[in-house]
Amino acid sequence: MTEMWWIRRDARLADNPALLGAQEHGPAAAVFAWTPPIDQWSGRRRAHLARVLSSLREATGGAVGIRRDRADNAVLAVAREHDSRVVWASREYSPAGIRAQEAVQRALADDGRELRFVGSPYAVAPGRVVKNDGDEYRVFTPFSRAWREHGWRAPAHAADPDYLAAVDSDVDLEAEAARGDSEDPLAEPVEAREAGVLDAWHEFVENGLGAYAAERDRPDLESTSRLSVPLAFGQIHSRTVLAATGAIRGDAARKFESEVAWREFHADVLFRHPRAQRESLTPVIPEDAWARDDESADAWAAWRDGRTGYPLVDAGMRELAATGTMHNRVRMVVASFLVKDLHVPWQRGADHFRRALLDYDHAQNQLNWQWVAGTGRDAAPYFRIFNPESQAAKFDPERRYVRRWISELDTPDYPSPIVDHATERAASLADFQRGKALRAG
Ligand SMILES: Cc1cc2nc3c(=O)[nH]c(=O)nc-3n(C[C@H](O)[C@H](O)[C@H](O)COP(=O)(O)OP(=O)(O)OC[C@H]3O[C@@H](n4cnc5c(N)ncnc54)[C@H](O)[C@@H]3O)c2cc1C
Incomplete structure (x- = not known):
């Protein structure tokens, strides 16, 4: 009997217990569901996903199926086509991942089949x-x-790439990669092969x-x-x-x-704490302390486009736009600047990162933003505010990083700082004290 591997965030042959489980009793059928939410991803992430899946198909002689459908429909359809009673998958723990696996589990159970989890x-x-x-x-x-x-x-030992049953696909991965690239090009290609x-x-x-x-x-x-x-x-x-x-x-x-x-x-x-995806786990400042979107429109655009006049912030945002990544230290500095110098809610910054990052991961992004904002579980205290100039002096001492990303640095074309860090820091600290008094009283 053919068993199945439902491919999730585990498009690999090495160290993959779900795939090995599905191959225990014979060649496994494997499917990845190209779901409607994936069509909402940024072009760069969609293009990369298409390349990751193409390389997995290549490594398996084209056996792996890619279906454009909701996960419950796609997995059930392939399970019926291959008469699979058991489907193996790696368990997800994010709210969206849990919703998807519950839907798949229900669809399979209603049809007399079983979703079996192994690993995460x-x-x-x-x-x-x-x-x-x-x-x-x-x-x-x-x-x-x-x-x-x-x-x-x-x-776990590596799986045999030839021990897979051929599953039909209805997604043109090359076209998806090209579409993603044209919407949202990256300066450098990123390795997609396992x-x-x-x-x-x-x-x-x-x-x-x-x-x-x-x-x-x-x-x-x-x-x-x-x-x-x-x-x-x-x-x-x-x-x-x-x-x-x-x-x-x-x-x-x-x-x-x-x-x-x-x-x-x-x-x-x-x-x-699934609510942590949108809500501050520790609300540290009063709600009225955040800048309204209309008040912060210019500052927001300057941050997003790397034109704040603070070189480390600007270099980071330009690196992000061009490459889909940003060094961790610089992520902390740009996030702190948005939240504590421009007083923009962390959720807006996190949404921008979702569209721009190639390594976007819901838990890592939302909780790192909360950490920097001082609102998370193990939060850096709200009053520890990154100084973009001293961070630059310490971590980019020869200014090589900022020069790489800001060609007009040290010329009259480079903007002056849009805000005074010392003033905004004092405003954030005052908000924090006000929040503390409100919570105490
Ligand atoms: C505001 C903000 C948003 C972030 N959003 C994401 C995101 O969406 N996806 C993501 O993978 N990382 C995110 N990070 C964490 C971190 O910046 C990246 O994982 C790191 O820059 C990746 O580079 P690397 O693989 O070379 O890291 P390395 O320094 O080589 O670290 C090795 C691995 O450890 C893990 N790691 C390192 N730092 C962190 C961290 N602060 N939090 C969690 N894991 C970490 C990553 O998996 C990383 O690949 C975010 C950080 C901040 C401050």
Whole structure:
């Protein structure tokens, strides 16, 4: 009997327990549902997804099916076509992922079939790391300690790409990639092949990891792994990553693992508090302290287009527009600037990132914005406000990063600062004190 693999954020052959489960009793049928929400993604993400899926099809001799439909319809249709009683999938923990899997589960059950979950996009599934009394960790450091103690499985062996049944497709991936590219071009192509992702990761472990702890905050150096895109699309699993770092001694490997732990922490917070996708978990300032959209229209446009007159902010926003990525340190600086210097609600910034980022991941984006805004679970306190000039002096000391992205820097064409940081910082602190008094009273 043919069993099925429902492809979700796990379009890969290596370390994929859902695929291995589906292949246990014979060649598996595999389908990816190109759902209506995907058509709402930014062009750059759609184009990249199309390339990721094309390369998976190539690696499997074209066996994998891509269907344009809701997930419940697509999975049920292929299950009927291949007479699959059991469908295997990796479990998702975001609100949209949970809704989708519940719909698929219902559709299959109503037809006498079963959705069987194995694994998730995380080393430790959200909800698993708990205190002794069963309660959640609110603060990152004790969470990460308990997460390490919990531990994770070793990577699963790679699946046989030829052990798949051929499933029909009705999505033209080449046309989707071309359409996405034309709507929303990227300056540089990003690796879409699983083998290329794994090679780049091995190369980083060999040659990049050693300097990671010391250099990871420097946007002027190519010192980070660039794993966030393949992790977001599921071409590599965090188990595979942690198995490699776990074999290495020293601060750099531990620091790297702690960044992976942030990813798992944010997924855990969103799973436990689905409202965190839109609402501040800790409302720190009074609602009337936020700038209204009409008041902040010019400032918003200057931020979005990289014309605030603060070079590190502008370089970051231009890097984002051109490449679909931005260095983590610079993400923190631009987000802090929007929220605390321009007083724009974090949700608007998060929405802009959703359209611009190639590594967009709902939990990581929303919870990182909350962290910077000081409204999250383990939040940087609201009163810790990034100074865009001292951050630039510290992390881009030779101004190489800002020069790379702002060709008119140091010429009269570059704008003067649109706001005075010291004044806006004082205004934010006053809002914070007012919020504190309101909450206390
Ligand atoms: C406002 C804001 C929005 C963000 N939005 C996203 C997003 O949508 N998708 C996303 O994947 N990351 C997001 N991040 C986190 C982080 O900036 C990126 O993961 C990182 O820049 C990716 O580069 P890298 O893979 O080279 O990182 P490395 O430094 O090599 O880190 C390795 C991996 O650890 C994880 N990691 C590192 N930093 C963080 C972090 N702060 N939070 C969670 N995981 C982390 C990532 O999976 C990353 O790939 C956001 C950060 C901020 C401040």
